[in-house]
Amino acid sequence: xxxxxxxxxxxxxxxxxxxxxxxxxxxxxxxxxxxxxxxxxxxxxxxxxxxxxxxxxxxxxxxxxxxxxxxxxxxxxxxxxxxxxxxxxxxxxxxxxxxxxxxxxxxxxxxxxxxxxxxxxxxxxxxxxxxxxxxxxxxxxxxxxxxxxxxxxxxxxxxxxxxxxxxxxxxxxxxxxxxxxxxxxxxxxxxxxxxxxxxxxxxxxxxxxxxxxxxxxxxxxxxxxxxxxxxxxxxxxxxxxxxxxxxxxxxxxxxxxxxxxxxxxxxxxxxx
Numbered sequence: 472x473x474x475x476x477x478x479x480x481x482x483x484x485x486x487x488x489x490x491x492x493x494x495x496x497x498x499x500x501x502x503x504x505x506x507x508x509x510x511x512x513x514x515x516x517x518x519x520x521x522x523x524x525x526x527x528x529x530x531x532x533x534x535x536x537x538x539x540x541x542x543x544x545x546x547x548x549x550x551x552x553x554x555x556x557x558x559x560x561x562x563x564x565x566x567x568x569x570x571x572x573x574x575x576x577x578x579x580x581x582x583x584x585x586x587x588x589x590x591x592x593x594x595x596x597x598x599x600x601x602x603x604x605x606x607x608x609x610x611x612x613x614x615x616x617x618x619x620x621x622x623x624x625x626x627x628x629x630x631x632x633x634x635x636x637x638x639x640x641x642x643x644x645x646x647x648x649x650x651x652x653x654x655x656x657x658x659x660x661x662x663x664x665x666x667x668x669x670x671x672x673x674x675x676x677x678x679x680x681x682x683x684x685x686x687x688x689x690x691x692x693x694x695x696x697x698x699x700x701x702x703x704x705x706x707x708x709x710x711x712x713x714x715x716x717x718x719x720x721x722x723x724x725x726x727x728x729x730x731x732x733x734x735x736x737x738x739x740x741x742x743x
Contacts, residue, residue, distance in 0.1 A: 476736040479713045481728055482557060482721040483508075483516030484685060487541045488525045488533075501544040508549045515729030518576060520721060521545050522559030526580050528613050528654055535564040546572045557600075561609055563587035570595050576647075578602070578681075578721075580655070581609055582632055583641075593640045600681050600719075601636075602649035603628045604656070611654035618661025622669040625650045629676055647679045647719060653687030660689035667708060671715045682712035683721035706731060 487504045489496050498504040508519045523541035524533040533541075542558060542565065549556050550573045557576035558569035566577055566588060578600040583589055592599055603625040606612040629648050637643055650673060656662035663684070673680055684690065690704035691697065706727050709720050713732060722728055 476714075476732075476739045477718075478732050478736060479720045479728070480517050480718060481515055481725045482518045482520045482681070482683075482719055483511030483514070483725050484683075484721060484723045485511060485519050485521045485545070486525070487521060487523045487545055489531070499541070501548070504545045505548045508545065508554060509552070511725055512554055514724070514726035516725040518555045518557050519549060520557035520559050520576075520578060521549075522578075523565075524560070526609060526611055526655075528611050535562045538562065538565050539568050542569065543572065546574065550574075561585065561588065563591040566591040570597065576600065578649075580604060580651075582628065583636060584632075586639075589636065589639050589641065596645070598645050598647055599641070600647045600649050601629070601632050602655070603651045605651075605662075606655065613654055613658040615659050616657035616662055618657070618659070618665040621656050621662035621665050622650075622672065625666060626673060626675075629673065629678075633676060633678070643676075643678060647681050648673060648676060649681040649683065652682065652684050653689050658688075660692045663687065663689040664693075667711055667715075670712060670717065674716045679718040680712075680716050681719035681721060682709070682717040684708040684712065685722040685724070702727065710735070 485504060485508050487498050489499060498507050511519050521542055523538040546556050555575045557578055558574045559578040560566055561579050561581045576598050577592060580602045582601045605616055633643050650666050652663050685705050686698050686701045690701045694704045709722060709728050710731055713720055720728060
């Protein structure tokens, strides 16, 4: 546990999708999406992350044109109001458009493995979240996988990605590492729990860590809770991640996380 408690950078999740596992279809209307983005900021989000294609195992593929069409009015409106915006996408064309709209961050759940994506972001200066996942395609998978090797696999992935991206012209100082969670690691809770338990070891790469456990399948499996009843389990995992090295926490509910983190920081400060 870190001796100094800096508040985490909270990334509020805004899905402009039809089929995200938690809130698919609720924010496809740009007006509803912009209003939700404002609400996330008022609740404590430092960054609003807009995603227009679901990566859940049952999500439908969305082509780049439709993805851009969903993103453009939302990103433009939020940026116009001074909101810091991240865009969650794996497609080079969408990345280029997001950057043109002024995106402050990009998040690629495929870990910038597409050479076209590397080329799209190489000449910008925005940070990019590089996520580890065990699935081979762009969707998470429900396949049961070993838990005891998950952390080692994540470390090997980050070592390779940092070296490869540096060679391709993207310096490590622009990269944020996300070890993946839930179905990105496996269809049972064990891989996610193992990665959280050993999360601090990933700080050896000297790059910020981003963790997104919010409402994930492994929380539901451990607690026996449906998606809408995973708030307490989510908060517990988010605080664990923050206390063990995550500087960025990506969440559906910024308010509880912000309040809990502030209280823990206040307790730590009072003991000095």
